Amino acid sequence: MKRTSRTKHFEPPRWTRRSSLVGLAAVLAVVAARPAMAADVQKAKCDLHAVHLTKQGDGSIPPELSFLERELRDDQFAAYKGFRLLERKDVVIAAKTPTKAAFRTGHNLGLTLLGGDAKRLRIRAALSNRSGDRTLVQTTYAIDDGGVFLLGGPSYNGGKLLFAIRCRGQRG
Amino acid sequence: MSHPSFEPETLSAYHDGELPPEDAARVEAALRADPKLARETEAIDELGTALRAVLEADANDVPDARFEQIWDAIEREIDAQVAPESTGLVARLRAWWGGAWARPALAVAGVSVASLALFFALRDPPRDAQDTQVAAGRPTPAQAEPSPEPPPAKAGVPSGDVAQPVAAPTPGGPPALAAATVEDDASNEAEVEFIEFQGSSGRIERIEGRRGTTTVIWVREDEPVDTERDL
Amino acid sequence: MTDTTTDDRILVARAQQGERGAFEALFRRHQRRVFAVALGIVRNEEDALDIVQEAFIKAYRSLPRFKGESSFFTWLYRITTNLCIDHGRRNKKHRASSFEEQRTRIDEDGPAAERGAAGLRRVTSPDEAVARKEIRDAFRAALDELPEIHRSVIVLRELQGMSYAEMADALGVPKGTIMSRLHHARRKLREALEARGIVLGAGDGGSESTEGATTSKEAVVP
Numbered sequence: 001m002k003r004t005s006r007t008k009h010f011e012p013p014r015w016t017r018r019s020s021l022v023g024l025a026a027v028l029a030v031v032a033a034r035p036a037m038a039a040d041v042q043k044a045k046c047d048l049h050a051v052h053l054t055k056q057g058d059g060s061i062p063p064e065l066s067f068l069e070r071e072l073r074d075d076q077f078a079a080y081k082g083f084r085l086l087e088r089k090d091v092v093i094a095a096k097t098p099t100k101a102a103f104r105t106g107h108n109l110g111l112t113l114l115g116g117d118a119k120r121l122r123i124r125a126a127l128s129n130r131s132g133d134r135t136l137v138q139t140t141y142a143i144d145d146g147g148v149f150l151l152g153g154p155s156y157n158g159g160k161l162l163f164a165i166r167c168r169g170q171r172g
Numbered sequence: 173m174s175h176p177s178f179e180p181e182t183l184s185a186y187h188d189g190e191l192p193p194e195d196a197a198r199v200e201a202a203l204r205a206d207p208k209l210a211r212e213t214e215a216i217d218e219l220g221t222a223l224r225a226v227l228e229a230d231a232n233d234v235p236d237a238r239f240e241q242i243w244d245a246i247e248r249e250i251d252a253q254v255a256p257e258s259t260g261l262v263a264r265l266r267a268w269w270g271g272a273w274a275r276p277a278l279a280v281a282g283v284s285v286a287s288l289a290l291f292f293a294l295r296d297p298p299r300d301a302q303d304t305q306v307a308a309g310r311p312t313p314a315q316a317e318p319s320p321e322p323p324p325a326k327a328g329v330p331s332g333d334v335a336q337p338v339a340a341p342t343p344g345g346p347p348a349l350a351a352a353t354v355e356d357d358a359s360n361e362a363e364v365e366f367i368e369f370q371g372s373s374g375r376i377e378r379i380e381g382r383r384g385t386t387t388v389i390w391v392r393e394d395e396p397v398d399t400e401r402d403l
Numbered sequence: 404m405t406d407t408t409t410d411d412r413i414l415v416a417r418a419q420q421g422e423r424g425a426f427e428a429l430f431r432r433h434q435r436r437v438f439a440v441a442l443g444i445v446r447n448e449e450d451a452l453d454i455v456q457e458a459f460i461k462a463y464r465s466l467p468r469f470k471g472e473s474s475f476f477t478w479l480y481r482i483t484t485n486l487c488i489d490h491g492r493r494n495k496k497h498r499a500s501s502f503e504e505q506r507t508r509i510d511e512d513g514p515a516a517e518r519g520a521a522g523l524r525r526v527t528s529p530d531e532a533v534a535r536k537e538i539r540d541a542f543r544a545a546l547d548e549l550p551e552i553h554r555s556v557i558v559l560r561e562l563q564g565m566s567y568a569e570m571a572d573a574l575g576v577p578k579g580t581i582m583s584r585l586h587h588a589r590r591k592l593r594e595a596l597e598a599r600g601i602v603l604g605a606g607d608g609g610s611e612s613t614e615g616a617t618t619s620k621e622a623v624v625p
Contacts, residue, residue, distance in 0.1 A: 055244065061346045069387050074379040079240030121364075127391065137374055140366040144384075147360040153374065153391035181514045182587030188560065190567045190582070215603040219589055219596075220561040223443075223604075226542040227562060231439035235478065239434045242456045243427065392431075393562070 015108030028120065041169035042095045044123075048111075050086040050103045053152070054159035057082025065089075067129065068164055093123070093167065094161075101142035105156050109163055110138075116169050119145055125165060127151050145169050178202070187216045235377060236390055268403070360386040411475040419466050426466075430459050434478055436562075437483050443558035444487040446547055458483040480563045484555070484573050491551045506515060538601065545595035553588035560585055 044152045050054055052066060059081045072083055086105060093099045093113045100110045107130055114122040126138035136154060145168055152162035178199065185191050185197040203210045361384040366377055369391065379386040411432070419424035421545055437458055441451035455516050462469075465561075469478060546554060555574060559565045571578040 018207070055240075070381045071388070072381050074381075076377055076379060076388055076390075077236050077238050078235075078237045079290065080237075100215045124366075129393070133278075136369065136393065137369050137389060139364055139368070139389060141362045141364045141387065143362040144359040146363060147363050148386060150386060150388040150393070152388055153393065155393055168251075180590075181582050182588055184586040185567070185582050187460070188567070188585070215593065216589055218603045219593060222538070222542065223546075223557065223592075226539050227439040227443045227522075227558070228435075230442055230543075231435040234435070234438060238452060239431075239455075242434070242452060242459075243430055245456050246430065246459050246463070250426075250463055253464070299541060379570045 013091055020138065021071065027121070030146070040118075041113070041121065041171060044093050044113050044121055044167040044171040045170055046111060046118065046165060046167040048089045048091065048101050048109060048124050050088075050105060050107070050144070050158055051162040051164065052082070052084045052086050052156060053077065053080040053162055054082035054084075054157075055080060064081075068148070071148070076118040092170075098124075103153075103163075105161060106163065107154060107163075108132055109151075109165070111165070111167075113167075115144070118171070121145055121167055121169055123149075123165070123167060124149065127154070127163065129154065130156075141166075179180075183212055184216060187213050232375070238374065359384040362387040364389075412471060415466070415469065415475050416494045417462065418463075419469070426463060429462075429475065433479060434475070436461075437479065440483050440558060441482055441487055443546070443562055444484070444555050445490050446554070448547050450490060454483060457486050477563075480565075481569075481573060484559060484563070488574065489556065491555070531550065541596055541599035541601050544599065545592050548595050549588060549591055553584060553591060556581060556584045557588040557592065578605070 012171060028124050049065070049068075051068070057080075061072055061083050062085065064085045065072065065083055071077070072080075077083075078090055087103055089101045089103070091099055091101050091111070093111045095113045095115065098110050098112045100108050108128045110124075110126040110128070112124040114124055120142055121144075122140065122142045124138065127136050128134060129136055137151065139151075146166065149161060149165045151165065152160060154161045162171045178195070180193065182191065184201060186196055190200065204212065228357075360381075363385060367376065367389065374389060374391040377388045377390060379388060411429065414425040414429050414432075417595070420430065434455060438451055438455050441454040441458075442448060445451050445454065462479050465482075469475070473481075474519050504538065549557070552574075556570060559570050559573065567581045570581045570585075574581070576584075596603065
């Protein structure tokens with residue numbers, strides 16, 4: 001059993017492979033561990049906020065983003081000093097039907113209600129790039145009714161974009 | 173683990189491919205004869221793999237924002253020097269810096285400058301606090317500047333150029349920019365069941381707080397590298 | 404030559420022409436790995452982050468002199484190592500307490516992979532497995548126990564893949580010393596892990612096979 005120099009282990013691509021590994025694991029997870037959820041919610045009303053994060057600014061959070069203040073004060077956002085609401089969209093998403101919200105930044109946020117009950121919603125979200133030709137990320141998540149879910153990172157005007165998604169189920 | 177025919181560190185060096193061929197052959201023969209010795213090399217391998225994995229996991233704990241801050245500091249440093257040093261200048265500076273007299277001279281100059289700065293600082297009342305108050309009282313450029321994108325004209329009105337099968341105006345919805353406090357007590361606890369970063373990479377982060385855990389998915393739009401492979 | 408190395412070369416060439424974005428791309432690509440190396444040696448998160456910053460500034464300043472004789476990351480990690488060694492010389496006193504505090508903070512949040520896998524329960528991906536708190540804790544504690552000279556060699560070897568000659572060069576000691584230090588580092592690390600119930604190399608039906616061994620084997624499969 002010949003052992004050789006293991007330099008090959010140390011090449012940077014492993015860092016980028018991690019995401020695909022997580023993605024693969026997630027696919028398996030969704031097949032194996034999908035939680036049972038009563039599908040008595042057929043529609044959900046969602047407010048979507050596109051927030052511009054910049055490194056220039058005085059660090060203040062404008063009133064229209066006060067609902068995100070606690071999150072924006074977290075270490076995650078330590079590099080940013082400017083927070084501006086670019087756009088808000090209110091949409092109604094329906095069970096199993098994809099709904100696409102097109103933002104003026106050029107990004108599209110696709111949302112699908114996968115199910116839910118009085119307390120919790122299952123939602124699929126897909127964010128595409130500015131030209132709309134590439135999906136940057138797609139995810140399925142379960143969240144408390146009215147809870148905020150954040151998708152961030154796309155570059156925009158010298159800063160980054162953060163999309164806040166908040167949905168409330170509509171019964172009947 | 174020691175072995176009668178070679179020093180304890182020899183096995184480690186063999187594992188690392190650092191032994192001359194004749195020594196390596198000797199170790200290989202011993203490995204074939206002794207399964208315990210073979211397990212020792214496996215243990216070395218496992219140790220290295222686990223060490224890498226643990227340190228990588230620790231590195232992944234650091235939020236992207238922390239590296240953003242570091243990059244900002246690096247950029248400031250780069251800006252300060254404008255461009256990478258030219259070799260000629262570096263050589264000249266190094267020669268100068270290497271001179272026996274240069275460091276004491278700079279130290280004396282530094283102490284003098286610091287003394288002067290201290291003197292003036294003690295003479296003038298600190299104005300920073302006043303400036304800060306004034307600054308806080310007026311709108312920042314970001315606040316004063318009208319938003320290039322006007323607020324949505326009507327909540328729920330979809331953009332015309334994208335198919336919107338279900339999106340509909342929210343009847344009786346709250347005013348566009350005021351909303352957001354109604355559900356402040358709702359928990360943000362999310363469970364990510366599936367995630368796929370396509371053509372990019374990203375991370376899932378969490379923010380702990382009053383309303384439970386808020387999940388943030390950070391997408392990194394990877395810097396495209398040109399396909400010139402022949403440079 | 405890997406694509407990454409090729410890409411690095413392209414980016415380095417552009418950065419040498421003064422293209423800021425190219426250097427930023429190099430930073431993004433290597434930031435976490437450089438941090439991991441620094442953290443492995445200095446065992447303090449803030450110090451390791453400082454070293455990352457210093458390493459990239461130093462690399463930028465030295466770019467005109469980088470001739471591409473080694474790959475960019477080898478060169479960059481050598482700069483990092485030297486900074487870690489300098490750091491060790493400046494800080495002889497090991498600051499275990501501050502690291503302990505940081506560790507507690509991180510652990511309260513849960514390991515990254517566990518956090519990343521929120522909702523990915525029941526998935527036994529290697530990343531998730533290795534993130535298991537007890538294994539990471541054991542490794543951290545075991546690493547903390549090692550003297551810095553031993554941490555340096557084992558991190559340089561396992562994380563950077565340096566040869567004995569390269570390590571001898573970087574650390575300024577004979578190659579034989581590296582061989583001996585690496586052996587002792589591995590032995591001490593294993594002993595420290597075994598004291599915490601993590602047994603390595605005991606699988607495959609070996610007589611020492613224990614539950615702990617199985618756990619560790621599961622945890623380390625890349």
